[in-house]
Amino acid sequence: xxxxxxxxxxxxxxxxxxxxxxxxxxxxxxxxxxxxxxxxxxxxxxxxxxxxxxxxxxxxxxxxxxxxxxxxxxxxxx
Amino acid sequence: xxxxxxxxxxxxxxxxxxxxxxxxxxxxxxxxxxxxxxxxxxxxxxxxxxxxxxxxxxxxxxxxxxxxxxxxxxxxxxxxxxxxxxxxxxxxxxxxxxxxxxxxxxxxxxxxxxxxxxxxxxxxxxxxxxxxxxxxxxxxxxxxxxxxxxxxxxxxxxxxxxxxxxxxxxxxxxxxxxxxxxxxxxxxxxxxxxxxxxxxxxxxxxxxxxxxxxxxxxxxxxxxxxxxxxxxxxxxxxxxxxxxxxxxxxxxxxxxxxxxxxxxxxxxxxxxxxxxxxxxxxxxxxxxxxxxxxxxxxxxxxxxxxxxxxxxxxxxxxxxxxxxxxxxxxxxxxxxxxxxxxxxxxxxxxxxxxxxxxxxxxxxxxxxxxxxxxxxxxxxxxxxxxxxxxxxxxxxxxxxxxxxxxxxxxxxxxxxxxxxxxx
Numbered sequence: 001x002x003x004x005x006x007x008x009x010x011x012x013x014x015x016x017x018x019x020x021x022x023x024x025x026x027x028x029x030x031x032x033x034x035x036x037x038x039x040x041x042x043x044x045x046x047x048x049x050x051x052x053x054x055x056x057x058x059x060x061x062x063x064x065x066x067x068x069x070x071x072x073x074x075x076x077x078x
Numbered sequence: 079x080x081x082x083x084x085x086x087x088x089x090x091x092x093x094x095x096x097x098x099x100x101x102x103x104x105x106x107x108x109x110x111x112x113x114x115x116x117x118x119x120x121x122x123x124x125x126x127x128x129x130x131x132x133x134x135x136x137x138x139x140x141x142x143x144x145x146x147x148x149x150x151x152x153x154x155x156x157x158x159x160x161x162x163x164x165x166x167x168x169x170x171x172x173x174x175x176x177x178x179x180x181x182x183x184x185x186x187x188x189x190x191x192x193x194x195x196x197x198x199x200x201x202x203x204x205x206x207x208x209x210x211x212x213x214x215x216x217x218x219x220x221x222x223x224x225x226x227x228x229x230x231x232x233x234x235x236x237x238x239x240x241x242x243x244x245x246x247x248x249x250x251x252x253x254x255x256x257x258x259x260x261x262x263x264x265x266x267x268x269x270x271x272x273x274x275x276x277x278x279x280x281x282x283x284x285x286x287x288x289x290x291x292x293x294x295x296x297x298x299x300x301x302x303x304x305x306x307x308x309x310x311x312x313x314x315x316x317x318x319x320x321x322x323x324x325x326x327x328x329x330x331x332x333x334x335x336x337x338x339x340x341x342x343x344x345x346x347x348x349x350x351x352x353x354x355x356x357x358x359x360x361x362x363x364x365x366x367x368x369x370x371x372x373x374x375x376x377x378x379x380x381x382x383x384x385x386x387x388x389x390x391x392x393x394x395x396x397x398x399x400x401x402x403x404x405x406x407x408x409x410x411x412x413x414x415x416x417x418x419x420x421x422x423x424x425x426x427x428x429x430x431x432x433x434x435x436x437x438x439x440x441x442x443x444x445x446x447x448x449x450x451x452x453x454x455x456x457x458x459x460x461x462x463x464x465x466x467x468x469x470x471x472x473x474x475x476x477x478x479x480x481x482x483x484x485x486x487x488x489x490x491x492x493x494x495x496x497x498x499x500x501x
Contacts, residue, residue, distance in 0.1 A: 004424065005381075005417050005450065030380075048381045048417055052446070071453040 003047035005071055010040050011064035027055040079288050079311035082125045084167050085303045086284035093257045095250055098280045099170040109150030112168040113143040119171040122149040126161040134158040174272040179203050180251045181267035182258040190218040191258055193233040193251055199270035213237055221259050227252040246279055262292025326386045333379025335387040343368025345476045346391035346400035348419060350375035354405030361466045367473035370397045378410045384418020392426055398479050399435040401472035406461055412439045412447030420454050431455035435475040438468035
């Protein structure tokens with residue numbers, strides 16, 4: 001089933017950045033990100049585990065990662 | 079965890095408590111050989127972790143080794159209350175002058191172990207306590223201070239035992255107390271503790287229960303007894319529901335969703351927090367609710383762990399609603415648990431607002447949790463509502479759904495909505 005509570009948006013500018021993909025995979029405590037073929041992959045099955053720690057937002061260039069809370073319409077990283 | 083009688087005897091022997099001559103056998107041949115070594119009348123006892131052995135034919139007397147072997151063959155094939163015997167105990171049938179009871183139990187109210195002694199052994203101590211309270215001596219002792227034999231002596235003397243008998247019984251009860259602490263027991267009893275015709279005392283039957291959480295500390299003893307890690311040794315075998323609960327807890331290292339225990343009621347419980355589970359379970363029962371289960375969540379379980387536990391509880395036949403309640407939490411995220419329980423409802427095709435009778439988890443990230451609950455229309459409350467009041471609301475909702483009048487349900491005195499809980 002798709003994520004109910006959290007969605008993550010990754011800007012095109014870092015999607016194909018292999019180093020950034022590895023960095024996001026490393027910092028996320030609940031394995032939402034993975035590096036796949038040099039690109040940033042989002043593991044949908046882990047999205048709802050997001051603990052809103054903002055480590056991904058801080059690891060990426062400003063504005064390139066947003067964490068959207070589907071239950072109240074707000075987002076982190078805007 | 080419970081021990082078989084033959085294991086309890088080995089523990090007594092380890093601590094120097096005298097025993098009647100005996101041996102453990104798993105075949106009729108072994109039983110015959112042991113009876114031959116005892117060279118006298120023997121008792122053959124089935125080794126099962128259930129009561130009612132005598133009534134079921136699991137205890138028989140033999141005068142010869144051949145008779146002992148024949149009885150052992152019958153008993154080894156005899157199922158008692160759904161339990162097949164681990165083996166048989168071949169015990170010398172001693173000439174007993176008098177039977178006593180010696181035990182150590184844990185007093186949960188005083189939070190201290192307690193010596194219990196009676197000069198009326200061989201029958202249930204509960205019966206003695208009810209019919210002959212003057213024949214029971216009791217006394218607490220410390221688990222911290224050095225062990226003092228005089229405390230055991232006071233308890234034995236309380237039932238009128240004096241002289242050499244007092245001097246002989248005191249070290250037996252004292253050692254029972256020492257092993258109780260040393261081996262993390264919750265119960266250690268010798269019944270009967272027999273006085274033989276020559277005036278000496280021997281343990282003729284023994285029963286011991288160890289705290290489950292003590293098992294890792296007691297691996298040396300358990301290895302010596304041959305108790306495998308896979309043996310639960312609980313009062314009953316876990317149900318399928320409980321096994322699934324254990325699997326959910328084991329599948330994800332994050333947080334705890336443990337001690338899932340099945341009951342017959344219709345109110346599912348997702349409860350936890352350092353004693354909060356017991357308090358909440360008791361509150362539901364005291365208010366006339368019928369819990370479908372007990373469990374302990376805490377330590378910040380993941381969304382998927384909370385979700386899977388909730389799904390398990392909701393899938394139990396007869397469960398109308400669930401109550402999600404904890405004390406005040408600091409190391410569990412309210413919003414994460416809220417996500418888990420809501421997700422479980424939705425994925426099972428239920429409306430969370432209908433299925434969750436009450437959500438009462440105050441603490442870390444509660445504002446975020448409350449936003450989620452509002453989004454899905456779930457009734458929630460914060461710490462200004464006591465655990466008892468939350469339990470009452472859940473019980474009333476289930477009663478209303480059942481068509482029963484909530485007013486018929488018993489209420490705890492002095493508890494009103496909005497009461498600030500003392501923590």
